[in-house]
Amino acid sequence: MSEEKAADPSAAQEGRIRVCIVDDDPFVTTSLATILAAEPDVAVAGEGCDGEAAVALFERERPDVLLMDIQMPGTDGLAAAERILAAHPEARIVFLTTFSDDEYIVRALRLGAKGYLIKQEVATIAPALRSVTCGQSVLGGEVLGRVEALVQGGGPRLSGAARLAPAGVAAGSPAQSAEQAHAAAALELLSEREHAIVEQVAEGLDNKEIAAALYISEGTVRNHISAILQKLQLKNRTQLAIAYYRAR
Template sequence: MRVCIVDDDPFVTTSLATILAAEPDVAVAGEGHDGNEAAALFERERPDVLLMDIQMPGTDGLAAAERILAAHPDARIVFLTTFSDDEYIVRALRLGAKGYLIKQEVATIAPALRTVMSGQSVLGDEVLDRVDALVSGLAASGAAALASAPGAERTGTTSPLDSLSERERAIVEQVAEGLDNKEIAAALYISEGTVRNHISAILQKLALKNRTQLAITYYRAR
Protein backbone atom coordinates (compact mmCIF):
# COMPACT_ATOMS: atom_id res chain seq x y z
CA MET A 1 0.00 0.00 0.00
CA ARG A 2 1.16 3.55 -0.71
CA VAL A 3 1.04 5.77 2.38
CA CYS A 4 1.55 9.52 2.82
CA ILE A 5 2.43 10.87 6.26
CA VAL A 6 1.61 14.39 7.49
CA ASP A 7 2.69 15.80 10.85
CA ASP A 8 3.95 19.23 11.86
CA ASP A 9 6.99 17.64 13.53
CA PRO A 10 9.56 16.52 10.90
CA PHE A 11 11.05 14.08 13.41
CA VAL A 12 7.69 12.33 13.66
CA THR A 13 7.22 12.03 9.90
CA THR A 14 10.76 10.76 9.44
CA SER A 15 10.40 8.24 12.27
CA LEU A 16 7.05 6.98 10.99
CA ALA A 17 8.40 6.74 7.46
CA THR A 18 11.31 4.63 8.69
CA ILE A 19 9.03 2.35 10.72
CA LEU A 20 6.50 1.86 7.94
CA ALA A 21 9.09 1.46 5.18
CA ALA A 22 10.40 -1.57 7.05
CA GLU A 23 7.05 -3.30 6.43
CA PRO A 24 7.12 -5.51 3.32
CA ASP A 25 3.72 -4.32 2.08
CA VAL A 26 4.09 -0.57 2.74
CA ALA A 27 5.65 2.12 0.54
CA VAL A 28 5.90 5.68 1.86
CA ALA A 29 4.82 7.91 -1.03
CA GLY A 30 5.46 11.29 0.59
CA GLU A 31 5.61 13.45 3.69
CA GLY A 32 4.02 16.78 4.64
CA HIS A 33 3.88 19.08 7.64
CA ASP A 34 0.55 20.94 7.60
CA GLY A 35 -2.97 20.68 6.28
CA ASN A 36 -2.29 22.54 3.05
CA GLU A 37 0.63 20.24 2.28
CA ALA A 38 -1.60 17.26 3.10
CA ALA A 39 -4.20 18.31 0.51
CA ALA A 40 -1.54 18.99 -2.13
CA LEU A 41 0.27 15.75 -1.33
CA PHE A 42 -2.93 13.75 -1.68
CA GLU A 43 -3.74 15.32 -5.05
CA ARG A 44 -0.23 14.64 -6.33
CA GLU A 45 0.34 11.14 -4.97
CA ARG A 46 -3.19 9.73 -4.57
CA PRO A 47 -2.00 7.42 -1.77
CA ASP A 48 -3.95 4.37 -0.62
CA VAL A 49 -3.91 5.82 2.91
CA LEU A 50 -3.19 9.29 4.26
CA LEU A 51 -1.82 9.10 7.83
CA MET A 52 -2.22 12.55 9.38
CA ASP A 53 -1.96 14.49 12.64
CA ILE A 54 -4.86 16.68 13.76
CA GLN A 55 -3.29 19.64 15.54
CA MET A 56 -1.02 21.47 13.10
CA PRO A 57 -0.32 25.18 12.55
CA GLY A 58 -2.35 26.92 9.88
CA THR A 59 -4.73 24.43 8.28
CA ASP A 60 -5.18 21.55 10.74
CA GLY A 61 -5.76 17.90 9.93
CA LEU A 62 -9.54 18.03 10.29
CA ALA A 63 -9.84 20.95 7.87
CA ALA A 64 -7.51 19.19 5.43
CA ALA A 65 -9.53 15.98 5.68
CA GLU A 66 -12.76 17.86 5.00
CA ARG A 67 -11.22 19.38 1.86
CA ILE A 68 -9.82 16.09 0.62
CA LEU A 69 -12.97 14.08 1.29
CA ALA A 70 -15.14 16.68 -0.41
CA ALA A 71 -13.18 16.07 -3.62
CA HIS A 72 -12.44 12.38 -3.03
CA PRO A 73 -15.17 10.75 -0.89
CA ASP A 74 -13.41 7.37 -1.05
CA ALA A 75 -10.14 8.71 0.37
CA ARG A 76 -8.79 6.64 3.26
CA ILE A 77 -7.68 9.05 5.98
CA VAL A 78 -6.36 7.82 9.30
CA PHE A 79 -5.67 10.31 12.06
CA LEU A 80 -2.63 9.71 14.25
CA THR A 81 -2.59 12.12 17.18
CA THR A 82 -1.67 12.52 20.83
CA PHE A 83 -5.18 13.73 21.66
CA SER A 84 -8.12 11.42 22.40
CA ASP A 85 -10.30 14.51 22.77
CA ASP A 86 -14.05 13.82 22.55
CA GLU A 87 -14.68 16.68 20.14
CA TYR A 88 -11.85 15.64 17.84
CA ILE A 89 -13.11 12.06 17.79
CA VAL A 90 -16.65 13.15 16.93
CA ARG A 91 -15.51 15.50 14.17
CA ALA A 92 -13.13 12.93 12.69
CA LEU A 93 -15.80 10.24 12.55
CA ARG A 94 -18.36 12.68 11.19
CA LEU A 95 -16.00 13.65 8.37
CA GLY A 96 -15.63 10.03 7.37
CA ALA A 97 -12.12 9.26 8.61
CA LYS A 98 -11.24 5.57 8.42
CA GLY A 99 -9.25 5.56 11.63
CA TYR A 100 -8.24 7.44 14.76
CA LEU A 101 -5.05 6.24 16.42
CA ILE A 102 -2.94 7.49 19.32
CA LYS A 103 0.76 8.13 18.70
CA GLN A 104 1.84 6.13 21.72
CA GLU A 105 0.43 3.00 20.06
CA VAL A 106 3.11 2.90 17.34
CA ALA A 107 3.16 -0.88 17.06
CA THR A 108 -0.50 -0.88 16.01
CA ILE A 109 -0.10 1.50 13.05
CA ALA A 110 0.90 -0.95 10.32
CA PRO A 111 -1.77 -3.54 11.29
CA ALA A 112 -4.32 -0.71 11.47
CA LEU A 113 -3.44 0.44 7.96
CA ARG A 114 -3.92 -3.11 6.68
CA THR A 115 -7.32 -3.21 8.35
CA VAL A 116 -8.27 0.05 6.65
CA MET A 117 -7.14 -1.34 3.29
CA SER A 118 -9.47 -4.30 3.83
CA GLY A 119 -12.41 -1.92 4.02
CA GLN A 120 -12.79 -1.58 7.78
CA SER A 121 -12.37 1.35 10.14
CA VAL A 122 -9.97 1.36 13.09
CA LEU A 123 -9.88 3.07 16.47
CA GLY A 124 -7.04 2.96 18.98
CA ASP A 125 -7.66 1.36 22.37
CA GLU A 126 -7.76 4.72 24.16
CA VAL A 127 -10.15 6.09 21.55
CA LEU A 128 -12.42 3.06 21.84
CA ASP A 129 -12.60 3.65 25.58
CA ARG A 130 -13.71 7.24 24.96
CA VAL A 131 -16.27 6.22 22.34
CA ASP A 132 -17.67 3.51 24.62
CA ALA A 133 -18.01 6.04 27.44
CA LEU A 134 -19.73 8.56 25.17
CA VAL A 135 -22.12 6.00 23.72
CA SER A 136 -22.95 4.58 27.17
CA GLY A 137 -23.65 8.06 28.49
CA LEU A 138 -25.81 8.86 25.50
CA ALA A 139 -27.78 5.64 25.80
CA ALA A 140 -28.62 6.39 29.41
CA SER A 141 -29.42 10.06 28.83
CA GLY A 142 -31.41 9.27 25.70
CA ALA A 143 -33.59 6.81 27.60
CA ALA A 144 -34.19 9.35 30.32
CA ALA A 145 -35.07 12.01 27.77
CA LEU A 146 -37.51 9.71 26.01
CA ALA A 147 -39.22 8.78 29.24
CA SER A 148 -39.72 12.42 30.21
CA ALA A 149 -40.53 13.87 26.79
CA PRO A 150 -44.06 15.29 26.54
CA GLY A 151 -46.26 12.87 24.61
CA ALA A 152 -43.51 10.26 24.23
CA GLU A 153 -45.64 7.46 25.59
CA ARG A 154 -48.60 8.40 23.43
CA THR A 155 -46.80 8.84 20.12
CA GLY A 156 -44.14 6.14 20.37
CA THR A 157 -41.25 8.62 19.99
CA THR A 158 -38.04 6.85 18.97
CA SER A 159 -35.58 9.73 19.05
CA PRO A 160 -34.79 12.12 21.91
CA LEU A 161 -34.67 14.92 19.32
CA ASP A 162 -38.41 14.47 18.70
CA SER A 163 -39.05 16.35 21.92
CA LEU A 164 -37.36 19.49 20.55
CA SER A 165 -38.99 22.42 18.80
CA GLU A 166 -38.14 23.28 15.20
CA ARG A 167 -35.88 26.13 16.38
CA GLU A 168 -34.12 23.87 18.89
CA ARG A 169 -33.52 21.21 16.23
CA ALA A 170 -32.05 23.87 13.93
CA ILE A 171 -29.64 24.89 16.69
CA VAL A 172 -28.69 21.28 17.40
CA GLU A 173 -27.89 20.80 13.72
CA GLN A 174 -25.61 23.85 13.77
CA VAL A 175 -23.86 22.60 16.93
CA ALA A 176 -23.30 19.22 15.24
CA GLU A 177 -21.72 21.02 12.29
CA GLY A 178 -19.16 22.50 14.69
CA LEU A 179 -20.40 26.10 14.72
CA ASP A 180 -19.86 28.24 17.82
CA ASN A 181 -22.55 30.43 19.39
CA LYS A 182 -21.61 33.51 17.36
CA GLU A 183 -21.75 31.58 14.09
CA ILE A 184 -25.08 29.97 15.01
CA ALA A 185 -26.53 33.37 15.91
CA ALA A 186 -25.49 34.76 12.52
CA ALA A 187 -26.83 31.74 10.63
CA LEU A 188 -30.23 31.80 12.36
CA TYR A 189 -30.53 35.60 12.74
CA ILE A 190 -30.82 35.54 16.51
CA SER A 191 -28.65 36.88 19.33
CA GLU A 192 -25.79 34.96 20.95
CA GLY A 193 -27.64 35.19 24.25
CA THR A 194 -30.66 33.49 22.70
CA VAL A 195 -28.41 30.74 21.33
CA ARG A 196 -26.87 30.18 24.77
CA ASN A 197 -30.30 30.01 26.39
CA HIS A 198 -31.56 27.55 23.79
CA ILE A 199 -28.51 25.29 24.15
CA SER A 200 -28.81 25.26 27.94
CA ALA A 201 -32.49 24.35 27.63
CA ILE A 202 -31.75 21.63 25.06
CA LEU A 203 -29.02 20.06 27.21
CA GLN A 204 -31.35 20.03 30.20
CA LYS A 205 -34.25 18.64 28.17
CA LEU A 206 -32.12 15.80 26.76
CA ALA A 207 -30.20 15.19 30.01
CA LEU A 208 -26.87 15.79 28.26
CA LYS A 209 -23.73 17.33 29.72
CA ASN A 210 -22.09 19.19 26.84
CA ARG A 211 -22.07 20.12 23.15
CA THR A 212 -20.05 17.03 22.24
CA GLN A 213 -22.74 14.70 23.56
CA LEU A 214 -25.33 16.85 21.80
CA ALA A 215 -23.51 16.44 18.47
CA ILE A 216 -23.25 12.67 18.93
CA THR A 217 -26.96 12.48 19.79
CA TYR A 218 -27.77 14.34 16.58
CA TYR A 219 -25.72 12.02 14.36
CA ARG A 220 -27.00 8.88 16.05
CA ALA A 221 -30.58 10.08 15.50
CA ARG A 222 -30.19 10.77 11.77
Protein backbone atom coordinates (compact mmCIF):
# COMPACT_ATOMS: atom_id res chain seq x y z
CA MET A 1 0.00 0.00 0.00
CA SER A 2 1.35 3.41 -0.98
CA GLU A 3 2.48 5.65 1.84
CA GLU A 4 3.90 9.14 1.74
CA LYS A 5 5.45 11.38 4.35
CA ALA A 6 4.48 15.02 4.40
CA ALA A 7 6.90 17.51 2.92
CA ASP A 8 9.54 19.00 5.17
CA PRO A 9 8.57 22.67 5.70
CA SER A 10 12.24 23.63 5.51
CA ALA A 11 12.28 22.32 1.93
CA ALA A 12 10.75 25.60 0.81
CA GLN A 13 13.91 27.51 1.70
CA GLU A 14 15.23 29.25 -1.35
CA GLY A 15 18.42 27.99 -2.94
CA ARG A 16 18.24 24.42 -1.63
CA ILE A 17 17.91 21.31 -3.78
CA ARG A 18 14.49 19.84 -3.03
CA VAL A 19 14.62 16.05 -3.10
CA CYS A 20 11.96 13.37 -2.75
CA ILE A 21 13.12 9.89 -1.71
CA VAL A 22 11.25 6.71 -2.63
CA ASP A 23 12.26 3.22 -1.46
CA ASP A 24 10.29 0.23 -0.20
CA ASP A 25 12.65 -0.11 2.77
CA PRO A 26 11.74 2.53 5.39
CA PHE A 27 15.20 2.22 6.93
CA VAL A 28 16.72 3.30 3.62
CA THR A 29 14.43 6.31 3.18
CA THR A 30 14.96 7.41 6.78
CA SER A 31 18.73 6.98 6.55
CA LEU A 32 18.98 8.83 3.24
CA ALA A 33 16.76 11.62 4.53
CA THR A 34 19.02 12.02 7.56
CA ILE A 35 22.19 12.00 5.47
CA LEU A 36 20.88 14.47 2.89
CA ALA A 37 19.29 16.78 5.46
CA ALA A 38 22.77 17.30 6.88
CA GLU A 39 23.86 18.88 3.60
CA PRO A 40 23.53 22.68 3.71
CA ASP A 41 22.16 22.92 0.17
CA VAL A 42 19.76 19.94 0.21
CA ALA A 43 16.25 19.69 1.65
CA VAL A 44 14.13 16.53 1.75
CA ALA A 45 10.68 17.42 0.42
CA GLY A 46 9.01 14.06 1.00
CA GLU A 47 9.36 10.29 1.24
CA GLY A 48 7.49 7.36 -0.30
CA CYS A 49 7.57 3.56 -0.32
CA ASP A 50 6.61 2.55 -3.87
CA GLY A 51 5.98 3.73 -7.41
CA GLU A 52 2.47 4.97 -6.77
CA ALA A 53 3.76 7.09 -3.91
CA ALA A 54 6.52 8.40 -6.18
CA VAL A 55 4.01 9.60 -8.79
CA ALA A 56 1.88 11.27 -6.11
CA LEU A 57 4.90 12.86 -4.43
CA PHE A 58 6.18 14.29 -7.66
CA GLU A 59 2.81 15.76 -8.57
CA ARG A 60 2.44 17.34 -5.16
CA GLU A 61 5.98 18.50 -4.42
CA ARG A 62 7.55 18.98 -7.88
CA PRO A 63 11.02 18.32 -6.42
CA ASP A 64 14.24 19.33 -8.12
CA VAL A 65 15.26 15.67 -8.04
CA LEU A 66 13.36 12.45 -7.42
CA LEU A 67 15.67 9.83 -5.87
CA MET A 68 14.06 6.43 -6.35
CA ASP A 69 14.66 2.70 -6.03
CA ILE A 70 13.89 0.41 -8.98
CA GLN A 71 12.72 -2.87 -7.47
CA MET A 72 9.63 -2.17 -5.34
CA PRO A 73 6.38 -4.09 -4.86
CA GLY A 74 3.42 -3.06 -6.97
CA THR A 75 4.45 -0.21 -9.25
CA ASP A 76 8.23 -0.35 -9.55
CA GLY A 77 10.59 2.58 -10.06
CA LEU A 78 10.88 2.23 -13.83
CA ALA A 79 7.12 2.16 -14.31
CA ALA A 80 6.71 5.17 -12.04
CA ALA A 81 9.45 7.07 -13.88
CA GLU A 82 7.77 6.35 -17.21
CA ARG A 83 4.50 7.86 -15.95
CA ILE A 84 6.19 10.88 -14.42
CA LEU A 85 8.32 11.65 -17.48
CA ALA A 86 5.37 11.22 -19.83
CA ALA A 87 3.58 14.01 -17.96
CA HIS A 88 6.69 16.02 -17.03
CA PRO A 89 9.56 15.50 -19.50
CA GLU A 90 11.68 17.98 -17.58
CA ALA A 91 11.61 15.83 -14.41
CA ARG A 92 14.99 14.90 -12.98
CA ILE A 93 14.90 11.28 -11.82
CA VAL A 94 17.89 9.53 -10.31
CA PHE A 95 17.67 5.81 -9.63
CA LEU A 96 19.33 4.57 -6.46
CA THR A 97 19.46 0.78 -6.33
CA THR A 98 21.49 -2.22 -5.26
CA PHE A 99 21.39 -3.62 -8.80
CA SER A 100 23.76 -2.63 -11.61
CA ASP A 101 21.75 -4.89 -13.92
CA ASP A 102 22.36 -4.27 -17.64
CA GLU A 103 18.67 -4.37 -18.53
CA TYR A 104 17.77 -1.92 -15.77
CA ILE A 105 20.53 0.45 -16.86
CA VAL A 106 19.42 0.45 -20.49
CA ARG A 107 15.74 0.88 -19.59
CA ALA A 108 16.58 3.74 -17.23
CA LEU A 109 18.59 5.53 -19.93
CA ARG A 110 15.84 5.02 -22.50
CA LEU A 111 13.30 6.55 -20.14
CA GLY A 112 15.43 9.66 -19.73
CA ALA A 113 16.67 9.18 -16.17
CA LYS A 114 19.35 11.66 -15.12
CA GLY A 115 21.30 9.23 -13.00
CA TYR A 116 21.80 5.66 -11.83
CA LEU A 117 23.59 5.21 -8.52
CA ILE A 118 24.36 2.24 -6.30
CA LYS A 119 23.16 2.39 -2.70
CA GLN A 120 26.48 1.27 -1.33
CA GLU A 121 28.12 4.40 -2.78
CA VAL A 122 26.45 6.68 -0.23
CA ALA A 123 29.12 9.38 -0.39
CA THR A 124 28.35 10.02 -4.06
CA ILE A 125 24.67 10.84 -3.61
CA ALA A 126 24.81 14.49 -2.53
CA PRO A 127 27.44 15.43 -5.16
CA ALA A 128 25.35 13.60 -7.76
CA LEU A 129 22.26 15.64 -6.86
CA ARG A 130 24.24 18.85 -7.33
CA SER A 131 25.50 17.68 -10.72
CA VAL A 132 22.01 16.70 -11.86
CA THR A 133 20.53 20.06 -10.90
CA CYS A 134 23.26 21.70 -12.98
CA GLY A 135 22.19 19.72 -16.03
CA GLN A 136 24.68 16.86 -15.76
CA SER A 137 23.78 13.19 -15.96
CA VAL A 138 25.54 10.91 -13.50
CA LEU A 139 26.44 7.26 -13.04
CA GLY A 140 27.92 5.56 -10.01
CA GLY A 141 31.35 3.97 -10.43
CA GLU A 142 30.07 0.39 -10.67
CA VAL A 143 27.33 1.38 -13.14
CA LEU A 144 29.77 3.37 -15.25
CA GLY A 145 31.85 0.22 -15.62
CA ARG A 146 28.80 -1.73 -16.79
CA VAL A 147 27.90 0.94 -19.36
CA GLU A 148 31.42 0.99 -20.73
CA ALA A 149 31.38 -2.80 -21.01
CA LEU A 150 28.05 -2.70 -22.85
CA VAL A 151 29.16 0.04 -25.19
CA GLN A 152 32.62 -1.18 -25.98
CA GLY A 153 31.96 -4.91 -25.90
CA GLY A 154 35.70 -5.38 -25.72
CA GLY A 155 36.05 -3.56 -29.04
CA PRO A 156 37.66 -0.28 -30.15
CA ARG A 157 37.01 2.97 -28.33
CA LEU A 158 35.21 4.46 -31.35
CA SER A 159 31.73 3.38 -30.40
CA GLY A 160 29.62 6.50 -30.51
CA ALA A 161 29.19 6.45 -26.74
CA ALA A 162 30.21 9.27 -24.44
CA ARG A 163 30.44 8.31 -20.80
CA LEU A 164 28.09 9.87 -18.31
CA ALA A 165 29.97 11.78 -15.68
CA PRO A 166 30.84 9.83 -12.56
CA ALA A 167 28.83 11.07 -9.60
CA GLY A 168 30.15 14.40 -8.41
CA VAL A 169 31.84 15.51 -11.64
CA ALA A 170 30.87 19.09 -12.39
CA ALA A 171 28.68 19.78 -15.40
CA GLY A 172 30.50 20.87 -18.51
CA SER A 173 33.90 19.54 -17.46
CA PRO A 174 36.41 19.46 -20.36
CA ALA A 175 36.75 15.66 -20.29
CA GLN A 176 32.99 15.17 -20.36
CA SER A 177 32.49 17.68 -23.18
CA ALA A 178 35.24 16.06 -25.25
CA GLU A 179 33.73 12.59 -24.96
CA GLN A 180 30.23 13.84 -25.77
CA ALA A 181 31.67 15.57 -28.83
CA HIS A 182 33.37 12.32 -29.79
CA ALA A 183 30.06 10.47 -29.58
CA ALA A 184 28.24 13.10 -31.59
CA ALA A 185 30.95 12.99 -34.25
CA ALA A 186 30.64 9.21 -34.52
CA LEU A 187 26.89 9.45 -35.07
CA GLU A 188 27.49 12.07 -37.75
CA LEU A 189 28.78 9.18 -39.87
CA LEU A 190 25.17 8.13 -40.34
CA SER A 191 22.75 9.18 -43.04
CA GLU A 192 19.44 10.88 -42.27
CA ARG A 193 17.60 7.58 -42.71
CA GLU A 194 20.06 5.81 -40.44
CA HIS A 195 19.65 8.50 -37.79
CA ALA A 196 15.89 7.93 -37.88
CA ILE A 197 16.38 4.20 -37.41
CA VAL A 198 18.80 4.72 -34.51
CA GLU A 199 16.21 6.90 -32.77
CA GLN A 200 13.60 4.16 -33.15
CA VAL A 201 16.00 1.50 -31.84
CA ALA A 202 16.76 3.72 -28.84
CA GLU A 203 13.03 3.97 -28.14
CA GLY A 204 12.90 0.18 -27.90
CA LEU A 205 11.04 -0.54 -31.16
CA ASP A 206 11.62 -3.85 -32.92
CA ASN A 207 12.25 -4.19 -36.68
CA LYS A 208 8.57 -4.62 -37.52
CA GLU A 209 7.59 -1.51 -35.58
CA ILE A 210 10.42 0.53 -37.11
CA ALA A 211 9.40 -0.60 -40.59
CA ALA A 212 5.82 0.49 -39.97
CA ALA A 213 6.88 3.85 -38.49
CA LEU A 214 9.24 4.68 -41.37
CA TYR A 215 7.21 3.06 -44.18
CA ILE A 216 9.97 0.68 -45.23
CA SER A 217 10.30 -3.11 -45.22
CA GLU A 218 11.64 -5.15 -42.31
CA GLY A 219 14.43 -6.36 -44.55
CA THR A 220 15.48 -2.78 -45.23
CA VAL A 221 15.48 -2.08 -41.50
CA ARG A 222 17.69 -5.11 -40.85
CA ASN A 223 20.11 -4.04 -43.56
CA HIS A 224 20.30 -0.49 -42.21
CA ILE A 225 20.91 -1.68 -38.65
CA SER A 226 23.71 -3.98 -39.80
CA ALA A 227 25.31 -1.07 -41.67
CA ILE A 228 24.94 1.24 -38.68
CA LEU A 229 26.54 -1.25 -36.30
CA GLN A 230 29.43 -1.69 -38.70
CA LYS A 231 29.96 2.06 -39.10
CA LEU A 232 29.98 2.65 -35.35
CA GLN A 233 31.86 -0.56 -34.55
CA LEU A 234 29.14 -1.78 -32.22
CA LYS A 235 27.93 -5.34 -31.69
CA ASN A 236 24.23 -5.14 -30.92
CA ARG A 237 21.11 -2.98 -30.49
CA THR A 238 21.74 -2.46 -26.77
CA GLN A 239 25.11 -0.87 -27.47
CA LEU A 240 23.50 1.23 -30.19
CA ALA A 241 20.79 2.51 -27.84
CA ILE A 242 23.34 3.45 -25.19
CA ALA A 243 25.50 5.18 -27.81
CA TYR A 244 22.52 7.26 -28.90
CA TYR A 245 21.64 8.39 -25.37
CA ARG A 246 25.23 9.15 -24.46
CA ALA A 247 25.60 11.43 -27.48
CA ARG A 248 22.50 13.52 -26.72
